[in-house]
Amino acid sequence: MVTTRVSIEDLLREAGARVTRPRLSVLRVLLEAPRALTHHEIARRVRYAHRVDRVTIYRVLDWLVAHRLAHRVASDDRVWRFNAAAEGAHADDHMHFKCSRCGGITCLEGTRASRRVTLPKGYRQQRMEITVKGLCAECAFA
Amino acid sequence: MVTTRVSIEDLLREAGARVTRPRLSVLRVLLEAPRALTHHEIARRVRYAHRVDRVTIYRVLDWLVAHRLAHRVASDDRVWRFNAAAEGAHADDHMHFKCSRCGGITCLEGTRASRRVTLPKGYRQQRMEITVKGLCAECAFA
DNA sequence: CCATAAATGCAACATTGTTGCATTTAAGAT
DNA sequence: ATCTTAAATGCAACAATGTTGCATTTATGG
Numbered sequence: 196m197v198t199t200r201v202s203i204e205d206l207l208r209e210a211g212a213r214v215t216r217p218r219l220s221v222l223r224v225l226l227e228a229p230r231a232l233t234h235h236e237i238a239r240r241v242r243y244a245h246r247v248d249r250v251t252i253y254r255v256l257d258w259l260v261a262h263r264l265a266h267r268v269a270s271d272d273r274v275w276r277f278n279a280a281a282e283g284a285h286a287d288d289h290m291h292f293k294c295s296r297c298g299g300i301t302c303l304e305g306t307r308a309s310r311r312v313t314l315p316k317g318y319r320q321q322r323m324e325i326t327v328k329g330l331c332a333e334c335a336f337a
Numbered sequence: 338m339v340t341t342r343v344s345i346e347d348l349l350r351e352a353g354a355r356v357t358r359p360r361l362s363v364l365r366v367l368l369e370a371p372r373a374l375t376h377h378e379i380a381r382r383v384r385y386a387h388r389v390d391r392v393t394i395y396r397v398l399d400w401l402v403a404h405r406l407a408h409r410v411a412s413d414d415r416v417w418r419f420n421a422a423a424e425g426a427h428a429d430d431h432m433h434f435k436c437s438r439c440g441g442i443t444c445l446e447g448t449r450a451s452r453r454v455t456l457p458k459g460y461r462q463q464r465m466e467i468t469v470k471g472l473c474a475e476c477a478f479a
Numbered sequence: 480c481c482a483t484a485a486a487t488g489c490a491a492c493a494t495t496g497t498t499g500c501a502t503t504t505a506a507g508a509t
Numbered sequence: 510a511t512c513t514t515a516a517a518t519g520c521a522a523c524a525a526t527g528t529t530g531c532a533t534t535t536a537t538g539g
Contacts, residue, residue, distance in 0.1 A: 212516095212517095213504085213505050213506075213515095213516065213517065214505075214506095215504080215505075215516095215517065215518080217517085217518075218517090233495095234495075234496085235494095235495085247518090247519095248518065248519045248520070249495095249496090250496090250497080250498090250518080250519070250520080251517080251518055251519070253495095253496065253497080254517080254518085255517095258517095269411075269412075269413030269415075270411075271411030271466075273415035273416075273494090273495075273526080273527090274415075274494090274495070275495090275496090290454065292456065292457075292460065295463060301457075303454065303456070303457075305455075306454060306455075312432065312445065312448060312469050313447075313448075314434065314445070314469070314471070315434075315443075315445075315474065316474060317473075317474025317475075317477055317478065318434065318471060318472065318473055318474055318477065319471045319472040319477045320469055320470075320471040321437060321470050321471040321472070322469075322470050322471075323467065323468070323469050323470065324413075324467070324468045324470065325465065325466070325467050325468075326465070326466045326467075327454050327456070327462055327464075327465050328462075328463050328464050328465065328466065329456070329460060329461045329462040329463040329464075330460065330461040330463070331459075331460055332457065332458060332459025332460055333459075335459055335460065335461045336459065354485095354486095355484095355485065355486065355535085355536050355537070356536075356537095357485095357486065357487080357535080357536075359486085359487075360486090375526095376526075376527085377525090377526085389487090389488090390487070390488045390489070391526095391527090392487085392488070392489080392527090392528080392529090393486080393487055393488070395526095395527065395528080396486080396487085397486095415495075415496090415525090415526075416525085416526070417526090417527090
């Protein structure tokens with residue numbers, strides 16, 4: 196995704212936030228990433244440009260998620276991953292893919308993670324989370 | 338599930354393990370639980386009877402999973418949960434349900450978590466993990 | 480009862496994330 | 510351009526979950 200600095204600023208401003216260097220950097224990193232990134236990966240990329248505290252990055256990520264500029268993706272390795280959701284139109288109802296070799300997580304655009312299921316008596320269904328496990332193109336090739 | 342002490346011993350012995358008090362206790366706790374338990378919940382129940390080190394419980398759980406006497410279930414709260422799999426026949430291919438209020442996780446017996454999905458070019462599918470979110474009977478009622 | 484490998488307990492460490500609080504700063508007001 | 514102030518940041522300490530190294534204890538076969 197190609198995004199100029201100006202439009203990243205605009206995204207933040209439209210959300211009603213102060214435009215700060217940590218926010219610009221984190222959002223830019225997410226927008227440029229081809230897949231969901233962990234806090235660790237984000238911090239590494241951000242710090243490559245300039246120093247930002249880990250706690251600040253956690254808080255920026257929380258803020259981005261709360262303001263729907265990013266998605267938070269769970270995984271079985273107990274580490275949150277984050278995706279940019281610049282368009283805001285990114286429905287939160289698709290499957291995710293997790294490579295069992297490199298651990299990378301990507302959204303499976305065009306899939307639907309919703310289906311009515313027969314639950315035990317008294318249970319109420321709200322939504323569904325589906326993760327497809329396998330090998331990504333790079334790991335399958337190697 | 339009703340299980341006598343003798344049969345729990347047999348389960349361990351058949352798996353080729355020494356029969357020790359921590360293993361008996363942990364497996365018994367899992368067999369008696371109506372849903373998947375966290376390490377914390379297991380430790381609390383085991384220690385109610387006698388003192389066992391946390392590390393030992395982690396190692397017993399690892400051992401049970403490796404020997405297919407238990408299943409390990411991931412969740413978005415970054416905490417592993419464990420189910421007894423006494424029959425060994427418990428296919429590892431069903432959906433899970435997670436209550437968004439109490440956090441409890443149960444297996445949805447009779448469901449299948451496998452479906453072929455169209456992946457990006459070069460990707461290879463191995464399996465699928467499906468979690469249905471909602472309210473369990475108790476929380477839906479309250 | 481003995482020998483021994485396996486299991487346990489303990490302390491220390493690792494990773495991921497959170498909280499409290501003092502300091503700095505973006506952005507509107509002057 | 511400067512000032513004011515709430516918002517954002519940085520830092521230190523803490524919390525939860527899980528792992529590793531190693532000395533001690535113990536279940537089991539002989």
